[in-house]
Amino acid sequence: MSLTKSHRAAGLLAALLLLLAAVALSLALGARQLTLSDAWRGLVDESAAGYTVVHQMRLPRTLLGLLAGAALGLAGGLMQALTRNPLADPGLLGVNAGAAAAVVTAIGLLGITSLSGYVWFAFAGAALVSVLVWAVGGGRGATPVRLALAGTAVNAALYAYVTAVQLLDTASLDRMRFWTVGSLAAAQPSTVAAVAPFIAAGVLLTAVLARPLNVLMLGDDSARALGARPTRTRAWAVAAVTLLCGAATAACGPIIFVGLMVPHLVRPLTGPDLRWLLPYCAVLAPLALLGADVLGRTVARPGEVPGGVVTAVLGGAFFLAVVRRARLVAA
């Protein structure tokens, strides 16, 4: 049962507060523990002991978590609406892996090492795979299962390719094996600055698309009768997904299941209306990613588990629960 409008707004506010708490934790916790007040002082006071830690490491990491999380959550929500498929997730359907394969190509074969250089490859890879998976999965006739299968097969092929590139070049293996699991750990202020405009553009585009996509969910014929243009809307939505996934993947590697999990958890609260669902995703997905990152930092101290691994394991367990319970498999 979805909530009334004022309840939804209150829920969104509560989600924002939770996100704020996660940001505070993300600034404070890690190999060197800070108390919350130390973290705050490190943030605002240049002479404080924690200034370097907070500004050089934790702040870029937290900002990247916010940006990438919002991007992946929105991309997941968009893809689920676009394909009318509850199992759509940019990680599961291989879009992130496509971006990753393109980036690995750029790093390993073309020698491009700057993020601003290979982010374009990430966009190209993400766009290509979105179209490829859709096509292999059977286009309009795609059922949830077919689409998930096609995505996994494309994922496997890309994984084999990435492995091959890494095998041919040991030096790039050493750099890339940390990137290919998906992690926020390598975040630098320049990383955040480089991807922020792309993600901002993607978020804006998504905001504009919420209403037309709502209409599209009635089916193409009804949507057309109501004055919508299905093909154009879909093309823009794919562009938004590409921007969001490509930028997030270029910055922190392929991360799976955030885009699947969050819209699923949000939908019981908001109902199918994208004008509510997407804002919730944009707030709760960063919460999930930052939470995973903080968890990864704390469970294996002084080392850390990459956030991408935490989301894969926890999100995977969630996926299994959804699949076991839901009747969506009777496709």
Next chain:
Amino acid sequence: MTVLRTSGGSSLRYRPRALAVGTACALVALAVGVLAIGSGDYPMGPADVLRTLAGAGSPADAFIVGEVRLPRVVTALVAGAALALSGAIFQSLVRNPLGSPDVLGLTQGAATGALTAIVVAGGGALAVAAGAATGSLVTGAAIYALARRGGLHGYRLILIGIGAAAILTGVNGYLLTRANITDATRAMLWLAGSLDGRGWGDVAPLLAAMAVTVPVVLLGCGRGLRTLELGDDAAHALGVRVERLRLVLLAAAVLLSAFAATACGPVAFVALTAPQLARRLTRSPGPNLLPSLAMGAALLVAADLAGQRLAPGHQLPVGVMTGLLGGVYLGWLLATQRRRGRI
């Protein structure tokens, strides 16, 4: 369909075309195997190879063939056959051309086991093989346990397998980041799937597993599997014990892919492509188990030979070659979907 009857009242049904395709694939596999034995830094003609295999070669030839090259070729043939049979069973069980151990998490499970052996335990080749088999079997059992509630539904099996594959990929990535660079390189080589330096000891467990599972699958379950493709209800009405048959077939497919992984690592896409190729050639419905098996053997041995020959000075692991094969397969799938107007 042709039926062979004996005077004793027993009968054997077979499809001539399927039989011909199976035989042709097996012959191709053997011929490529002979070529592969003959190629390398110490080249030998096919006639020499055959003579040596028959036991009439010079001692030097006998050593090189018997100890170095034959084990590798036999591993390729047997592992290819095992993977293809496993893939044919999976594709028939889940009724989808993309069902295979690569997609359903078994390959990833094998990789998790092997990586644990390399990174955490620092073990040798034997430990890696044992880890791979254990990982794959445990994954298979877990997928079955999770998917069986309310009857083993094909779609639920696929989705649970996909979820497991995604989780295990994450875990594998984590294990890789924990390794030092030497272990990581070794792990990557294993992950790509390689037949380099295989001896008789590596292929023995796989041969034992094949000896048990292949007769059970081909003789005991082949007809049942074909009936099962009509749908659960129809198969049940025709007297097939659906749940038990599925369990046996699933166990056999998991065993085959697990032991194939111990012999050559997680070689990608042979299990996915071989049954489809065989099916196109035989033009017959049903699981096409025997032609698939022969096709898999031919594919893997040919991929290994190509990997050794294609890039002079480089030995590309066989898994890289089959990965390319997978890319071509997906492209082809794309093209046929397009022709059917599904896109």
